Amino acid sequence: MNDAVLPALQIQGVSKSFGSVRAVRNVSFSVPRGEFFGLLGPNGAGKTTLINSVAGLCRLDEGSIKVMGYDVLTDYQSARRALGVVPQELVFDPFFTVRETLTFQSGYFGIKNNDDWIDEILAGLNLMEKANVNMRSLSGGMKRRVLVAQALVHRPPVIILDEPTAGVDVDLRKNLWLFIQKLNEEGHTVVLTTHYLEEAESLCSRIGMLKHGELVMIESTDHLLQRDKECWIRLRVKEPARTDLKPLESVLPNTECVDSNEYLIKLFSSAEIESTLRDVRELEYEIDSMETENEDLEDVFLSIMKASPEHSQ
Amino acid sequence: MSGFSTLFLKESLRFWKVGFQTIGAPVLTALLYLLIFSHALKNRISVYPDMEIDYLTFLVPGLAMMSLLQNAFANTSSSLAQSKMMGNIVFILLTPISHQALFAAYISAACVRGLLVALGVVIASMFFVNVPISNIFLILFFGICGGVILASLGLIAGIWAEKFDHIAAFQNFAILPMTFLSGVFYSVESLPPFWQMISHINPFFYLIDGFRAGFFGRPDAPIEVSICVVSMVSIFLSLGCFSLIRSGYKLRG
Numbered sequence: 001m002n003d004a005v006l007p008a009l010q011i012q013g014v015s016k017s018f019g020s021v022r023a024v025r026n027v028s029f030s031v032p033r034g035e036f037f038g039l040l041g042p043n044g045a046g047k048t049t050l051i052n053s054v055a056g057l058c059r060l061d062e063g064s065i066k067v068m069g070y071d072v073l074t075d076y077q078s079a080r081r082a083l084g085v086v087p088q089e090l091v092f093d094p095f096f097t098v099r100e101t102l103t104f105q106s107g108y109f110g111i112k113n114n115d116d117w118i119d120e121i122l123a124g125l126n127l128m129e130k131a132n133v134n135m136r137s138l139s140g141g142m143k144r145r146v147l148v149a150q151a152l153v154h155r156p157p158v159i160i161l162d163e164p165t166a167g168v169d170v171d172l173r174k175n176l177w178l179f180i181q182k183l184n185e186e187g188h189t190v191v192l193t194t195h196y197l198e199e200a201e202s203l204c205s206r207i208g209m210l211k212h213g214e215l216v217m218i219e220s221t222d223h224l225l226q227r228d229k230e231c232w233i234r235l236r237v238k239e240p241a242r243t244d245l246k247p248l249e250s251v252l253p254n255t256e257c258v259d260s261n262e263y264l265i266k267l268f269s270s271a272e273i274e275s276t277l278r279d280v281r282e283l284e285y286e287i288d289s290m291e292t293e294n295e296d297l298e299d300v301f302l303s304i305m306k307a308s309p310e311h312s313q
Numbered sequence: 314m315s316g317f318s319t320l321f322l323k324e325s326l327r328f329w330k331v332g333f334q335t336i337g338a339p340v341l342t343a344l345l346y347l348l349i350f351s352h353a354l355k356n357r358i359s360v361y362p363d364m365e366i367d368y369l370t371f372l373v374p375g376l377a378m379m380s381l382l383q384n385a386f387a388n389t390s391s392s393l394a395q396s397k398m399m400g401n402i403v404f405i406l407l408t409p410i411s412h413q414a415l416f417a418a419y420i421s422a423a424c425v426r427g428l429l430v431a432l433g434v435v436i437a438s439m440f441f442v443n444v445p446i447s448n449i450f451l452i453l454f455f456g457i458c459g460g461v462i463l464a465s466l467g468l469i470a471g472i473w474a475e476k477f478d479h480i481a482a483f484q485n486f487a488i489l490p491m492t493f494l495s496g497v498f499y500s501v502e503s504l505p506p507f508w509q510m511i512s513h514i515n516p517f518f519y520l521i522d523g524f525r526a527g528f529f530g531r532p533d534a535p536i537e538v539s540i541c542v543v544s545m546v547s548i549f550l551s552l553g554c555f556s557l558i559r560s561g562y563k564l565r566g
Contacts, residue, residue, distance in 0.1 A: 018566070052566065055403075055406075055407055056406065056407070056565065057403060057406055057407070057565055057566065058565055058566035059561060059565055059566070076409070077409035077411070078409075080407060080408060080409040081409050083407075085403075085407055087400075087403055089400050091399060091400035091401045091403060091404075092399075092401060093396075093399075093401045093404070094399075095326070095327050095330055095331075096323075096326075100326075104319055104322075104323045104404075105404060105408075106319075107315075107316070107318070107319025107320075107322070107323075108316050108319050108320065108404070108405065108408035108409075108410055109316070109408055109409060110315055110316060110409070150404060
């Protein structure tokens with residue numbers, strides 16, 4: 001296969017157990033170059049184990065993983081040069097300053113005179129003021145930014161972020177995503193795991209979901225959000241002037257009275273909104289207010305997790 | 314910078330930044346040993362009577378080597394164990410640094426610390442006694458081999474340890490007794506035959522004896538035997554340690 005069309009990440013039949021616990025079960029998928037891919041799953045689903053396998057931090061029981069076409073075992077040096085990983089744990093070396101940490105990290109990849117790029121990363125992550133501060137003195141959010149900077153210091157074409165915004169304030173989160181989106185637009189492939197599903201929904205073009213170490217779904221975010229087109233109307237009507245009107249829930253299908261004069265109506269497509277409102281008016285109810293509620297990624301995630309089979313560990 | 318030189322520099326800076334604790338304190342400890350043992354034992358222990366070397370002078374190379382060994386071990390074991398326990402070892406494991414470079418960088422930095430401490434002990438002792446130097450090459454050979462052996466043992470301990478207690482146990486129940494029973498404070502020739510034989514099983518004895526021979530030109534064991542034993546132990550432990558790193562034992566899950 002031509003190098004240019006090789007996927008950024010290719011995971012083939014990967015399994016990994018820790019004692020009797022099967023953390024990852026025969027997972028296969030690939031991530032094309034330039035994609036912003038989301039890997040979701042509840043705690044203990046195997047996301048971090050899979051990421052650690054990609055990064056070479058744990059040894060596979062079965063299967064193979066390639067990063068930009070390089071096997072993570074047989075060609076580990078090339079694979080690691082192509083990969084930047086932001087670990088989930090907030091880890092740091094207490095002996096060094098931020099700049100020293102980044103300079104050493106560059107050196108591990110054989111890069112010297114990397115100051116310009118280090119300055120760019122520091123500026124992009126709002127760390128410039130802390131460049132010469134010891135890592136021990138930084139707040140949790142600042143340490144998280146340094147972890148991101150360390151992963152980017154060798155300009156890897158593939159970036160894996162394992163819950164990078166856990167415990168991070170809103171400002172940093174916004175800032176971080178702007179920076180990562182910019183890198184993605186420049187051609188970097190990004191793989192993200194997060195528990196903030198709204199982040200995955202807005203950033204990722206494709207999403208894979210793991211449950212008990214098994215890949216239960218992989219689909220584009222757009223398709224995922226449209227696979228179930230149900231929506232709801234939350235309708236508030238004015239107090240009827242007449243007492244002989246039939247209750248809405250007894251006339252309209254899939255309608256539930258949630259409060260006095262407030263109804264929740266389930267529709268199977270947004271095209272049904274107009275006709276439903278017409279029906280309400282024809283029943284001589286006067287509409288006071290209306291809200292529509294569409295299914296978001298969280299609903300899809302919960303329904304997929306509920307639907308997929310349970311496995312014993 | 315290559316991966317090796319970066320990791321070597323980082324490991325060296327790591328101890329240099331806390332030099333008071335990693336270099337100054339061991340030198341001071343060695344000087345206290347020198348002071349106390351020389352005053353307590355100078356009239357009770359006879360060393361090399363044919364060479365007119367007083368006990369204070371005799372102690373200096375042994376104390377320098379003992380400090381070298383302990384600090385080379387401490388450097389690798391504490392660095393690796395701390396990185397593992399704090400989790401920052403991932404910053405090295407995620408990089409393309411080869412197993413050889415990783416091994417060599419840790420060992421070299423530990424040797425540098427050990428040699429600096431030994432040099433500090435010798436220089437500080439020169440304010441009190443006149444320490445002769447008979448063969449600088451022997452001093453360097455046994456100094457470097459001692460550093461490599463103990464740094465390798467430190468790496469093995471660091472890889473194996475799951476908590477700092479494990480490192481302390483390795484240090485207190487293996488390294489310290491072997492060092493103290495190797496002739497740091499006495500000439501093995503002064504021991505009864507049985508204890509002389511026991512001492513000759515201890516590889517640390519050959520390290521101290523060869524190192525001391527570099528100062529006084531008078532070894533207790535034939536110098537060729539010491540060179541041979543020390544070289545073999547260095548190679549054996551280096552290979553063992555390198556194999557552990559390559560296998561990823563307790564480093565990669």
